[in-house]
Amino acid sequence: MSYLIEAVLNSEEKNNLREFISQLQESDQRYLLRNEILSSFDSFSTTKSEAQPYFSSNLGKLIYYTQEIILEKESICLIIRPKIAQQEAYRIFEDLNYEAMTVQQLLDTRDRFVNHFHPDEGDVFEIDFRPFYDYSPTIRDPKNIGRGVQFLNRYLSSKIFQDPNQWLEALYSFLSLHSYNGNTLLINGRIKDRKQLSDRIKQALNLVSGFPKSKPYEEFRFELQNFGFEPGWGNTAGRVRETLEILDELIDSPDYKVLEDFLSRIPMIFRIVLVSVHGWFAQEGVLGRPDTGGQVVYVLDQARSLEKQLQEDISLAGLDSLNIEPKVIILTRLIPNSDGTRCNERLEKVHGTDNGWILRVPLREFNPNMTQNWISRFEIWPYLETYAVDAEKELYQEFRGIPDLIIGNYSDGNLVSFLLARRLKVTQFTIAHALEKSKYLFSNLYWQDLEPNYHFSLQFTADLIAMNAANCIISSTYQEIAGRSDSVGQYESYDNFTMPDLYHVVNGIELFSPKFNIVPPGVNENVYFPYTRSEDRPPSKIEKLEELLFSTEDPSFIFGKLEDPGKRPLFSMARLDRIKNLTGLAECFANSPELQERCNLILVAGKIHGAETQDNEEREEIEKMYRIIEQHNLHGKMRWLGLRLPKSDSGEIYRVIADRRGVFVQPALFEAFGLTILEAMISGLPTFGTQFGGPLEIIQDGINGFYINPTNLEETASKILEFVSKCDQNPDYWHEISNQGIERVYSTYTWKIHTTKLLSLARIYGFWNYTSKEKREDLLRYIEALFYLIYKPRAKELLEQHWQR
Known part of the structure; x- marks a missing residue:
C-alpha cells in the first residue's frame, strides 16, 4: 500500500490528507476502527463538498483499505489491509513524510496508546511461531485458505511419488500398521514387502473379478487371506474390487486425488473423544443456562453423526464379522451440585446412539466452594491441567485403550485436547466455535481492566497453545480464519497483538498453514425439518x-x-x-x-x-x-x-x-x-x-x-x-x-456431509503424520514453555483468588 501513500503525497491530494489528519487530531478519539474511519472521512468529504465513491481517488482508496488509525502527538499510524490475510502498517509524520512500521513497532505503538510504554527495546516477552512453520509447506493463494487437506495431499504426494521405492515402502508400512483389539486388518504376514504387495493386489483382483458384485465378503474371506489380505477392503466382492483397483492405480500411477479416495476407505478410526469441558453439558435441562447453547447442540449432534458414519464405514469395509463397535465419548466435567440436571452423573448415554457416551470427570477439589458447582468458562482455567491427567485415566478405562482421534471444542476443551494428545501421541483436531478475542473489542489491549471478570490472559494464551499444537483446525467458515477484504478473521486476529505488560505476539498463527480446513456443521434433521412435513x-x-x-x-x-x-x-x-x-x-x-x-x-x-x-x-x-x-x-x-x-x-x-x-x-x-x-x-x-x-x-x-x-x-x-x-x-x-x-x-x-469430510480429514492427516514423520518436537517444546512459564503461573494466581471466595 506504500504506492497509494506515494500517489497521494505526490499529488494535490496531499493537502486533503493533511486536512483530514488535522480534523482527526481535533477530536477526542485517539484510536479509530474501520467504521469510524469511514464515517469520519465521509464527514470530511461532505465539508469539502467532494463526497464521491472511495475508488474515485487515491486518498479515498487509501482510507477504504485502512483498518485502524492510531493518533499520536507528532504522527499518525495507519494499519492497512491491502488484501485478505495481509496487513501493513505505516507512520505518517506532521511534515507528511512516512515510514513502514515493523510488527514490533506497531505493538509498541499500541502499548503507548494504553500507557504501557516499554522504553527499552526488548523489554517485553515476544511470542513468535513463524520459525516453526518454515519447516512445513504453506499455501500461497488466499482463496485456498481453509482447504488445507487438498493442498497438503498434493504437496506431500508430489514429494513422495518422486521416489517410487520410498512411496511403496511408506504405503506398505502404513497398511501393515492396522489392527483392532488384536485382529489384524488389511494385510497380514503373507505379504512380506512392498514388491509382493503390488503382485498380490493383481492376483486378488483376478479372484474377485470373477465373483458377482453382491457376493458377501465372508464367502471368499479365506481365499483373500491366502493372498495376504485381511478384513477391511470391503463388504462385497464389488466393494473389495473397487478398493483394490484404487490401490492398484495408486501404486502404478500415483495421484493425490486417488490417494485421497483410497485413504477415505481405510478403517483406521474406531474411538473418538470430543472434548467440551465447561458448562452444563447434558441432554435435558441445560440449554439456556450460562455457557450452554449452540456448542452443546453441535457436539451432541456431531457425536451421533460420527457414530453413525463410523458404523457405516465399518460395515462397508467388511468388518461386521469382527463385531467392532465404534465408540464416541463426549468428555466434559462432572458438577456435583447439578441443579436438577444429570451433570452429576459419571456416564450418560447419548440419545439415539448405540455406543455414544457423555463421560463426566470431576475437577479436583482444590476448593470445594468452586469445584462442587458450575464454573464459568472464564474461570475454569486453574483446574484444566489436573483435569486432563484424570481424564486420561478415565478414557483409558472406557476405551480399554487409547482413542484414535481427539477433537477439542472451545478454548478450554482445546487446551485439554492438547494436553491429552501430547501424552497419548494421538491426532488432535481443534474447533474454536468462537474466539472471545474477536467478540470483545480491544480485549487484548485492555486485558488488565477486564482480567477480574474474563481472565483473557489465560484464555488467549490457551488459544495460542491449542491452535499451534493442533494437527488440524476445523472452522465453519472461511471468514472465521481469514475474514473478508474489509474485515479481519477470528484466527487472523491472533497473527499479531499485544497484551501490555504480559507479552507481544509477533507471529501467533500461520493462516496459510494446511492445518486449516473448513467443515461447516449440519442440523439434526430428525428435530429440524420443514414445516410442510x-x-x-x-x-x-x-x-x-x-x-x-x-x-x-x-x-x-x-x-x-x-x-x-x-x-x-x-x-x-x-x-x-x-x-x-x-x-x-x-x-x-x-x-x-x-x-x-x-x-x-x-x-x-x-x-x-x-x-x-x-x-x-x-x-x-x-x-x-x-x-x-x-x-x-x-x-x-x-x-x-x-x-x-x-x-x-x-x-x-x-x-x-x-x-x-x-x-x-x-x-x-x-x-x-x-x-x-x-x-x-x-x-x-x-x-x-x-x-x-x-x-x-x-x-x-x-x-x-x-x-x-x-x-x-x-x-x-x-x-x-x-x-x-x-x-x-x-x-x-x-x-x-x-x-x-x-x-x-x-x-x-447436513451432518452427513460434515462427518464424512471430518473422518476423511482424520484419515489423511493420520497417514501423512505417520509417513512423513513430521518433526514437531521443537514446536511442541516451545508450546510447553508457554504453558509452564505463562499459563501455569497465571492459573495459579486465579486459583488463589478462588480460595478467597
Missing part, C-alpha cells in the same frame, strides 16, 4: 406450543400479552448476553412504529428475572430489556419467554412460527457460525442474519435470506419492513424465500 408434526405439540408462544399467561417465565396475536411474528431465540444482542432487536422493534403496527415481536431466551441468574452479563441484559419495554411502551406488542425448551420443542417452535408466515431474526453483534440460522432456514422460516461473522457464508442475500447490520437499527427495521411489504403484496414471495432457505441447508449443511 405435517405427517411428522404431532397436533398436540403444535397446539401446546401455539398457546405457549401466543396466549399462555404465567409471570414466572412469560412477560407480555399480545393485543393482536394474528400479526406476523418476528421471532428470535438465543441466550441473553451482550453478543447475542436480543436487546438490540427489541430496540430496533421499539424504534419502528411501522414494524409494531404490522408485526409482533416474540423472543425466547433463558430467563426473564435477573434474580434467577448467576451470570452478570445475562442479568444486565435482562434489566436492559425491561428498560426498553417500559421506555417505548411495548406492552401488547411483544412477548418474552424465559424458558429452556426440550430439543424436540425447539424444532417445532420454528415450524409454528412458519405456520403463521413469520420471520426469524438473528441480531448478534458477532456470530462465529450460526446454528440457529440453519435451524430456522431448514424449518422454512425466512431468515435475517447478522452480517458480522459466519452467516455471511450461510445466507445468500436476497436469494435464501437477508443480511442485517445489527448496529444500524433503522436500516435493519427498513429491511424487515421491505420484506413484510413484499409478502403482503405477493404471498408467494414468502414461500419463495422459504423454499430457497430449505434447499440451501439440505445441499450444503
Whole structure:
C-alpha cells in the first residue's frame, strides 16, 4: 500500500490528507476502527463538498483499505489491509513524510496508546511461531485458505511419488500398521514387502473379478487371506474390487486425488473423544443456562453423526464379522451440585446412539466452594491441567485403550485436547466455535481492566497453545480464519497483538498453514425439518406450543400479552448476553412504529428475572430489556419467554412460527457460525442474519435470506419492513424465500456431509503424520514453555483468588 501513500503525497491530494489528519487530531478519539474511519472521512468529504465513491481517488482508496488509525502527538499510524490475510502498517509524520512500521513497532505503538510504554527495546516477552512453520509447506493463494487437506495431499504426494521405492515402502508400512483389539486388518504376514504387495493386489483382483458384485465378503474371506489380505477392503466382492483397483492405480500411477479416495476407505478410526469441558453439558435441562447453547447442540449432534458414519464405514469395509463397535465419548466435567440436571452423573448415554457416551470427570477439589458447582468458562482455567491427567485415566478405562482421534471444542476443551494428545501421541483436531478475542473489542489491549471478570490472559494464551499444537483446525467458515477484504478473521486476529505488560505476539498463527480446513456443521434433521412435513408434526405439540408462544399467561417465565396475536411474528431465540444482542432487536422493534403496527415481536431466551441468574452479563441484559419495554411502551406488542425448551420443542417452535408466515431474526453483534440460522432456514422460516461473522457464508442475500447490520437499527427495521411489504403484496414471495432457505441447508449443511469430510480429514492427516514423520518436537517444546512459564503461573494466581471466595 506504500504506492497509494506515494500517489497521494505526490499529488494535490496531499493537502486533503493533511486536512483530514488535522480534523482527526481535533477530536477526542485517539484510536479509530474501520467504521469510524469511514464515517469520519465521509464527514470530511461532505465539508469539502467532494463526497464521491472511495475508488474515485487515491486518498479515498487509501482510507477504504485502512483498518485502524492510531493518533499520536507528532504522527499518525495507519494499519492497512491491502488484501485478505495481509496487513501493513505505516507512520505518517506532521511534515507528511512516512515510514513502514515493523510488527514490533506497531505493538509498541499500541502499548503507548494504553500507557504501557516499554522504553527499552526488548523489554517485553515476544511470542513468535513463524520459525516453526518454515519447516512445513504453506499455501500461497488466499482463496485456498481453509482447504488445507487438498493442498497438503498434493504437496506431500508430489514429494513422495518422486521416489517410487520410498512411496511403496511408506504405503506398505502404513497398511501393515492396522489392527483392532488384536485382529489384524488389511494385510497380514503373507505379504512380506512392498514388491509382493503390488503382485498380490493383481492376483486378488483376478479372484474377485470373477465373483458377482453382491457376493458377501465372508464367502471368499479365506481365499483373500491366502493372498495376504485381511478384513477391511470391503463388504462385497464389488466393494473389495473397487478398493483394490484404487490401490492398484495408486501404486502404478500415483495421484493425490486417488490417494485421497483410497485413504477415505481405510478403517483406521474406531474411538473418538470430543472434548467440551465447561458448562452444563447434558441432554435435558441445560440449554439456556450460562455457557450452554449452540456448542452443546453441535457436539451432541456431531457425536451421533460420527457414530453413525463410523458404523457405516465399518460395515462397508467388511468388518461386521469382527463385531467392532465404534465408540464416541463426549468428555466434559462432572458438577456435583447439578441443579436438577444429570451433570452429576459419571456416564450418560447419548440419545439415539448405540455406543455414544457423555463421560463426566470431576475437577479436583482444590476448593470445594468452586469445584462442587458450575464454573464459568472464564474461570475454569486453574483446574484444566489436573483435569486432563484424570481424564486420561478415565478414557483409558472406557476405551480399554487409547482413542484414535481427539477433537477439542472451545478454548478450554482445546487446551485439554492438547494436553491429552501430547501424552497419548494421538491426532488432535481443534474447533474454536468462537474466539472471545474477536467478540470483545480491544480485549487484548485492555486485558488488565477486564482480567477480574474474563481472565483473557489465560484464555488467549490457551488459544495460542491449542491452535499451534493442533494437527488440524476445523472452522465453519472461511471468514472465521481469514475474514473478508474489509474485515479481519477470528484466527487472523491472533497473527499479531499485544497484551501490555504480559507479552507481544509477533507471529501467533500461520493462516496459510494446511492445518486449516473448513467443515461447516449440519442440523439434526430428525428435530429440524420443514414445516410442510405435517405427517411428522404431532397436533398436540403444535397446539401446546401455539398457546405457549401466543396466549399462555404465567409471570414466572412469560412477560407480555399480545393485543393482536394474528400479526406476523418476528421471532428470535438465543441466550441473553451482550453478543447475542436480543436487546438490540427489541430496540430496533421499539424504534419502528411501522414494524409494531404490522408485526409482533416474540423472543425466547433463558430467563426473564435477573434474580434467577448467576451470570452478570445475562442479568444486565435482562434489566436492559425491561428498560426498553417500559421506555417505548411495548406492552401488547411483544412477548418474552424465559424458558429452556426440550430439543424436540425447539424444532417445532420454528415450524409454528412458519405456520403463521413469520420471520426469524438473528441480531448478534458477532456470530462465529450460526446454528440457529440453519435451524430456522431448514424449518422454512425466512431468515435475517447478522452480517458480522459466519452467516455471511450461510445466507445468500436476497436469494435464501437477508443480511442485517445489527448496529444500524433503522436500516435493519427498513429491511424487515421491505420484506413484510413484499409478502403482503405477493404471498408467494414468502414461500419463495422459504423454499430457497430449505434447499440451501439440505445441499450444503447436513451432518452427513460434515462427518464424512471430518473422518476423511482424520484419515489423511493420520497417514501423512505417520509417513512423513513430521518433526514437531521443537514446536511442541516451545508450546510447553508457554504453558509452564505463562499459563501455569497465571492459573495459579486465579486459583488463589478462588480460595478467597
